[in-house]
Amino acid sequence: MQLTREARCAHTRCEARLSPFTRTLLALCVIAAPALGGVLPEDRADVLWHSYNGGDITIQGPSVLVRKKVSDNLSLSANYYEDMISSASIDVKLSASPYHEKREQWSGGADYLHGKSTYSAGFITSKEPDYKANTSYFAVSQDMFGDLTTITLGYRRAWDRVFRDIKTPGGVLENDPTFHQRADHRGYSLSLTQILTRNAILGFNYELLTDQGYLANPYRKIRYLSPGQGAGFTLADQVYPNTRTSHSASVQLKYYLPYRAALTGQYRFFRDTWGIRAHTLELDYTHPVSKRWIFDTSLRYYRQGAADFYSDLFPRANYQNFMGRDRELAAFHSYTLGAGASYQFAVPGVRALSRNSFNVRVDHLMVDYSDFRNALLAGSYGPGNEPLYKLNANIFQVFVSIWF
Amino acid sequence: MKNRIAAIAALAIAIPALAGSASGPAPQFTLAARGGRDVSLAQYHGQVVMINFWASWCGPCRQEMPLLESIYKKYNKLGFTLLGVNVEPDSQAADDWLKATPVSFPILYDKESKVSKLYDVAGMPSTVIIDRRGKLRMLHRGYKPGDENEYLDSIRSLIRE
Amino acid sequence: MRVAPVKLMRAVTAALLLAALAGCAAPTPWVKPYEREHFADPIMSFNRDPVSSTYLQHVFETREGARGATGSVGGGCGCN
Secondary structure, eight states, X not given: OOOOHHHHHHHHHHHHHSOHHHHHXXXXXXXXXXXXXXXXXXXXXXXXXXXXXXXXXXXXXXXXXXXXXSSXXXXXXXXXXXXXXXXXXXXXXXXXXXXXXXXXXXXXXXXXXXXTEEEEEEEEEEEETTEEEEEEEEEEEEEETXXXXXXXXXXXXXXXXXXXXXXXXXXXXXXXXXXXXXXXEEEEEEEEEEEOXXXXXXXXXXXXXXXXXXXXXXXXXXXXXXXXXXXXEEEEEOBOOSEEEEEEEEEEEEEEETTTEEEEEEEEEEEETTSOEEEEEEEEEEEEETTTEEEEEEEEEEEEOOOTTBOSSBSSTTOSSSBBXXXXXXXXXXXXXXXXXXXXXXXXXXXXXXXXXXXXXEEEEEEEEEEEEOGGGHHHHOTTOSOEEEEEEEEEEEEEEEEO | OHHHHHHHHHHHHHHHHHOOOOOSBOOOOEEEEXXXXXXXGGGXXXXXXXXXXXXXXXXXXXXXXXXXXXXXXXXXXXXXXXXXXXXXXXXXXXXXXXXXXXXXXXXXXXXXXHHHHHTTOOSSSEEEEEOTTXXXXXXXXXXXXXXXXXXXXXXXXXXXX | OOOXXXXXXXXXXXXXXXXXXXXXXXXXXXXXXXXXXGGGSGGGOTTSOHHXXXXXXXXXXXXXXXXXXXXXXXXXXXXX
């Protein structure tokens, strides 16, 4: 029997895509997983109000999350998040003007449970006047070794569109029609959780991220020494590499204390192709009191080395191929002290409201830059001699959670 | 050819774990029960006995309890009994939960995990069915909605023996 | 750094298969299922309040050079 030309082509295409080896392995992954459960996340709804205040920036807004099982095996979730930004930060004051803007983010996800495997997929889309981002992700999670171990593999892909607002002669902020850039991102992650003893559990995360495209900030500028002009320095456009690859690995250890409390220690190491090396250390303590109250305290220490192409003040114009002055890429260290209180309550008579909590959390962030100076004071101190910049911020969260 | 061998070998390892069979005489035990008395498995020789290992902290266990209660009520007069073995070292949480969701079948406390070890409990919840002659006939690990049909099939056929 | 898709697919499926098989022919768990009550306690969860921890991660990620390995997936932003 002669196959039609179409059928022959289709047959060949199918063969070429996945080798028999891979197809067999994939099929086995589905069949071989024994029929004992992993567990889907609980149904819940959370409404949060967040507020960040520091360094002359205020960012506030809501975050709403709803998660519900729609069948025995499928749990869906959706989140709306908003940032209302009022910024007169040191960067804005140096090279732009104070602004207000709103960033909105919507995300949706699904988790599907099949035996000991959980398949997750989702998307996140965000929009602000000068930036549009879309992210999609997929992950597979597998319980093994008598459910003592869980391994998760994840993949994500993001597409960003970068725009720029400029001030018209009339003083109105408008999109610059000549500025339209793209940035693409890919991420691969591997996580593991391991029950060590009756009281201790270990978590491990590794993530590889790659970025390509326009990775700079269109509003920030570098500065270079120019004696006799203005305050002694001149601003110029940043030039960033158009690729970035980073590796980060973290370890978390959670320990149950016999009087019912939990102690968590975390460490993360980060390094990337821009020359940044960073360490994060965090200690958390959770202490319930009676059946209704849970108190949390945390201490986070972060230390970062500057990117290769970063400098607070370049010696002259076009000093090197890549130049940046974003303080996010500077050398600095920070401490964050946090405390939270959670009150568990039930609404009698309403079945869906039998488990709820009201929560408040405060974090205080203190950042000390080692090579980022307050350029606004160049007139008094001379460029390159201004005091190093310090930043203190207060982060406040209040939220209500309902498990229904 | 290599792929086929690999595939067959993989399945050969995988398939035995899917089965949930048990065999041999059911290990005997005596445990303290809710209500104060001691209860032993030997008391129920001649009846079909279903033992359900559960804990108040285990979601699927809590989900399963009302179904176990209805199975108990339906078949209790036909020579069937259900023993709920609670595996928690401190039974306070279990008692609190039972006050809110009462059941009528016996609840036994296995505080030292003696019986859990005897029955090689490898998942929560675990359900074991023992026939009238004291032999293990079914072992089921975990619970997802629909599993109760498996229990019912087993119970119905064992009651008729 | 770009890993060839075919090699990555093979590595991923092999890892998944190993994971699936490991669930079957496994070493005896040294913490029995009936000994895991502490891990059912919400205070022992790695992510007890996802809205709150995702928000804090977003705050740090937009102000620091480091990113990743936190367990949460964030969206992009042009945060200054």
